[in-house]
Amino acid sequence: MDKNRFFFEHYGLTERDLERYLAAALSAGGEYADLYFEYLSSTSLMVDESMVKSASQGISAGCGIRVIAGERTGYAYTDDLSPERILHAARTAALIASGPAKTPTIGFQKRPARSLYPVTLPSVDAEITAKVELVMRADQAARAYDPRIKEVRASYADELRNILIVGSDGTFAEDSQPLARMNVGCIAKTDGNSARGSAGGGGRVALDFFFGEKTPEYFAKESARQAILQLDAREAPAGEMEVVLGPGWPGVLLHEAVGHGLEADFNRKQTSAFAGLVGKRVASEKCTVVDNGTMPWRRGSLNVDDEGQPTQSTVLIEKGVLKGYLSDKLSAKLMGISDTGNGRRESYEHIPMPRMTNTYMLAGQDDPHDIVRSVKRGVYAVNFGGGQVDITNGKFVFSASEAYLIEDGRITAPIKGATLIGNGPDVLTRVSMVGNDLKLDEGVGTCGKDGQAVPVGVGIPTLKVDRLTVGGTAKKDTGGFMQ
Amino acid sequence: MHSTELEAQDSKLRTDLRDLAQDIVRRAMNRGATASECVIRDGDEFSTLVRLGQVETLKESGSKAIGVRVFNGKRAASTYSSDFSRESLDRMLTSALDLSRITSEDPYAGIPEPEQLGSIRGDLDLYSADVYSLPGQERIAYARRAEKAALDYDPRIKNSEGGSFDAATGHKILANSHGFVGEYRRSYCSVAAVPIAQSENGAMQRDYWFSVARSLSRLESPEHVGKVAAQRTLRRLGAKKVKTAHVPVVFDPLLATSILEHIFEGVNGDSVYRGASFLAGKLGQKIASQNVTVIDDGTMPGGFGTAPFDGEGIPTRRTLVIENGVLKSYVLNTYTAKKLGLQTTANASRGLAGTPGIGPGNYFLQPGTKTPQQIIGEIKEGLYVTEFLGHGANLVTGDYSRGASGLWIYGGELAFPVEEITVAGNLKDMFLNISEIANDLEFRGAVASPTVRIDDLTVGGE
Structure with missing residues (x-):
């Protein structure tokens, strides 16, 4: 079966039906209506205490219908894809508008499909025994790493999301989006001391990714290494200091500090600390930040966004100057800017909004070793849990899970996890060195906004931030330092 | 006063989904499971967001889903579906039974003992139909009133992420192969406001306040919610x-x-x-x-x-x-x-x-x-x-x-x-x-x- 004819073959939909549903959605007026059909199948497996304790599979399918009238959005969805239920939902969404019926454009414009994740056999359809092998191998590798690794929990999850999006302006897009991920969590114990480690990764990849590129052993060793390292961690310092961020996942800094603040909805409403700053300097000249939804196989990539718009690479900050926002259809129209293909949603039950895809900073000129050497006293943070931002006042946090002290230009003792806090609109102005070692994360990021979770990617080269507040506990007299 | 009417609604729902849950459990057992458990969730939601006095979003919908957990001795597996067609439910059962062959034997796996099962009696006051009783325009008015109270509270409140009103009901059914079957409904409604204050130097602060209740009659007034939201936001300025x-x-x-x-x-x-x-x-x-x-x-x-x-x-x-x-x-x-x-x-x-x-x-x-x-x-x-x-x-x-x-x-x-x-x-x-x-x-x-x-x-x- 052509994967891009999924709903037509599975549910007997015709283009005539789609036009009829759109007409119902615009029966009370409004400028635009769209339908988002989704069929999501997923698998998950978990091994704990070296036993596969949980295995599950499921499907979730439905259709979300949106009607836009000015700045107003009406939305309704149904998990029953019969024509009566879809028409009922369309009429419910239509209630947002009040005017004469509008006729949708007849005939859909089908664009040539891009193929950023051309898997031949989606992992959801692959043999379950191969997935069992993955989690069992992860368990064994983590335990073999060090006898102090006492608890291991390894999980594997995959999904295949088939979507069809049609709009009253002729928009027509289909996609089949695979997503797979492994995760390994470890607990190391010695007499009276415990620590945890965690690692994982994946992307819009097929199962063979985990048998070749990134094996269960790779994630297991990384998780176990972190747990063992943390057994000896010292208290983290507290207060403002120089911070060096390692390459890759520490890019969560960008996601929180500038990414969310540049989503167009917040700027249209003037509720973002970045509102009105296009053309202004918001970062040091060494910083160029992009959001790129077109990277093959990446977790944050999409052939088309959840409004049917092809994704793109959008420059957010160029040599320190703010260039633009991440937009969806509604904000593009209301703000008179172009649609950057960042309209995303968690599922058919949700209204799309501007979201990030893969957000990263381009590589600079500095040797990462020189960056560390330039710091007299500071923190070198290489792994993070997650982060959060208050887009209105710009304050953001991200929590380091693996970090070290830098003393006289040398990386010394590992320190306990600590939250770093800063101010989005000016933190990048304090970036004084940018490494030549850009790396993207392993494929573990999930971003939450207004209760909607979507997969994303982040990345940075090694960076030096001249001043950032580190939330440790160390008092002056207990070995750490304060400023 | 309304209880007879609610009873009637409940018994109607009871027949459909309760029977289905029990049927799925029975079919799992007939096909070789040693124990099984079925859960069904059915719910409706309504939400509206008003920003600067204008309706920004209106959302209204319902959905349901079913899940089954089966045991093959000490091996467990589970599957779920949002599609209640005969073929989908068959496929759901088949997958669960297949999956239960590849998981590990876990000596502690299983459903509770029959004598542990049951349900506490009496009216738990979890469901009130009044969460949906407001006509559409009044629901919007709730959201608008909360936002307006915040905007009117102080001239430094200059912007807003909006006022909102949400309502939802949920119905849960659980059945298992020890003969347990139970179900209950819960309702919920809430009103919230998220104002933004600005100081003279242009710096913005945002905060929020909300009220949530199982019955509309117990929800705090939108005016109160808006006022508290404004106070919480203003105290952050500077x-x-x-x-x-x-x-x-x-x-x-x-x-x-x-x-x-x-x-x-x-x-x-x-x-x-x-x-x-x-x-x-x-x-x-x-x-x-x-x-x-x-x-x-x-x-x-x-x-x-x-x-x-x-x-x-x-x-x-x-x-x-x-x-x-x-x-x-x-x-x-x-x-x-x-x-x-x-x-x-x-x-x-x-x-x-x-x-x-x-x-x-x-x-x-x-x-x-x-x-x-x-x-x-x-x-x-x-x-x-x-x-x-x-x-x-x-x-x-x-x-x-x-x-x-x-x-x-x-x-x-x-x-x-x-x-x-x-x-x-x-x-x-x-x-x-x-x-x-x-x-x-x-x-x-x-x-x-x-x-x-x-x-x-x-x-x-x-």
């Missing part, structure tokens, strides 16, 4: 950083619930049997200061965490978790109870798929006698924290570090707003350093806490 310091921290009630949640995570049977919590093995020991008594009670009428039975069909109950600082009970489901050689506390939570988790009933910290003002009044210098950013708590080690904002306490008064700071410590010490608990316990969710004071935390700033 926030600055402070110097790094070791001071007492007072947690406002909404944030104090996060401390309770850390305790819950730490005494959760799943963390305990794996030794993934520093509270594992601490039953009978002092883990918090003398004044701390924590209760989980799934039986409180009208409560946000109330249900007649838990996710495995065991009647909910009241559990004394911490009494005067001493850990009295873990929170458990059937599996973790068996692993630990204990009895379940009926805290099983059940999604559509996977093994049951562990979740709170109505879980709260017993209030003390002082007012929050008295507690603040006794502090020479400290932090009153009103917002956290990020999730920096590690239950394995107890390490705690979070981004924060709030008000600086100076000379017993809330002196000025602070932001871009961190609050750090170790949960082991923090539980023992809860020096004051106020009298302001109020449920705005399943987890509730009064204001608390915790001594000797590190506030990281300049």
Whole structure:
């Protein structure tokens, strides 16, 4: 079966039906209506205490219908894809508008499909025994790493999301989006001391990714290494200091500090600390930040966004100057800017909004070793849990899970996890060195906004931030330092 | 007065989905499962957001889904579907039975014993049809009134993320192969406002307030919600950083619930049997200061965490978790109870798929006698924290570090707003350093806490 004819073959939909549903959605007026059909199948497996304790599979399918009238959005969805239920939902969404019926454009414009994740056999359809092998191998590798690794929990999850999006302006897009991920969590114990480690990764990849590129052993060793390292961690310092961020996942800094603040909805409403700053300097000249939804196989990539718009690479900050926002259809129209293909949603039950895809900073000129050497006293943070931002006042946090002290230009003792806090609109102005070692994360990021979770990617080269507040506990007299 | 009408609605729903759940269980058994369990969830939601007086979104919909868990001896597997067609349900059962051949034999796996199953009796006051009783325009008016009250409160409130009104109902059915079948409905409505204030230099601050209830008649007025939201936002204007310091921290009630949640995570049977919590093995020991008594009670009428039975069909109950600082009970489901050689506390939570988790009933910290003002009044210098950013708590080690904002306490008064700071410590010490608990316990969710004071935390700033 052509994967891009999924709903037509599975549910007997015709283009005539789609036009009829759109007409119902615009029966009370409004400028635009769209339908988002989704069929999501997923698998998950978990091994704990070296036993596969949980295995599950499921499907979730439905259709979300949106009607836009000015700045107003009406939305309704149904998990029953019969024509009566879809028409009922369309009429419910239509209630947002009040005017004469509008006729949708007849005939859909089908664009040539891009193929950023051309898997031949989606992992959801692959043999379950191969997935069992993955989690069992992860368990064994983590335990073999060090006898102090006492608890291991390894999980594997995959999904295949088939979507069809049609709009009253002729928009027509289909996609089949695979997503797979492994995760390994470890607990190391010695007499009276415990620590945890965690690692994982994946992307819009097929199962063979985990048998070749990134094996269960790779994630297991990384998780176990972190747990063992943390057994000896010292208290983290507290207060403002120089911070060096390692390459890759520490890019969560960008996601929180500038990414969310540049989503167009917040700027249209003037509720973002970045509102009105296009053309202004918001970062040091060494910083160029992009959001790129077109990277093959990446977790944050999409052939088309959840409004049917092809994704793109959008420059957010160029040599320190703010260039633009991440937009969806509604904000593009209301703000008179172009649609950057960042309209995303968690599922058919949700209204799309501007979201990030893969957000990263381009590589600079500095040797990462020189960056560390330039710091007299500071923190070198290489792994993070997650982060959060208050887009209105710009304050953001991200929590380091693996970090070290830098003393006289040398990386010394590992320190306990600590939250770093800063101010989005000016933190990048304090970036004084940018490494030549850009790396993207392993494929573990999930971003939450207004209760909607979507997969994303982040990345940075090694960076030096001249001043950032580190939330440790160390008092002056207990070995750490304060400023 | 309405009860006969509601009964009638309930019995109608009962026939359909209850029968289906029992039928799925029967079919799983007929096809070779040694035990099985079926869960069905059915719900409706309505939400509206009004921004600067104009409707921004209106959403109205319903959905349902079904999940089945089967056992092949000591091997378990689960599947789910949002499609209730005959073929889909067949496929769901087949996949579950197939999957149960590849999982591991786990000696502790299984559904509860027949004699454990049941449901608490009496009207739990969880469902009120009035959450949907307002006509469309009035629902919008609720959201608009909340926002307007915030915007009108002070000229410095210059913008808004909006006012909202939400309503939802949910219906849950659980059946298993020991013959248990139970179901209940719950309703919910809420009104909220998220104003934005701006100071003369252009700096913006945002905060929010909300009211939530199982019945529209118990919802606070939109005007009150909007006013409190405005006050909470205005008090943040002009926030600055402070110097790094070791001071007492007072947690406002909404944030104090996060401390309770850390305790819950730490005494959760799943963390305990794996030794993934520093509270594992601490039953009978002092883990918090003398004044701390924590209760989980799934039986409180009208409560946000109330249900007649838990996710495995065991009647909910009241559990004394911490009494005067001493850990009295873990929170458990059937599996973790068996692993630990204990009895379940009926805290099983059940999604559509996977093994049951562990979740709170109505879980709260017993209030003390002082007012929050008295507690603040006794502090020479400290932090009153009103917002956290990020999730920096590690239950394995107890390490705690979070981004924060709030008000600086100076000379017993809330002196000025602070932001871009961190609050750090170790949960082991923090539980023992809860020096004051106020009298302001109020449920705005399943987890509730009064204001608390915790001594000797590190506030990281300049």
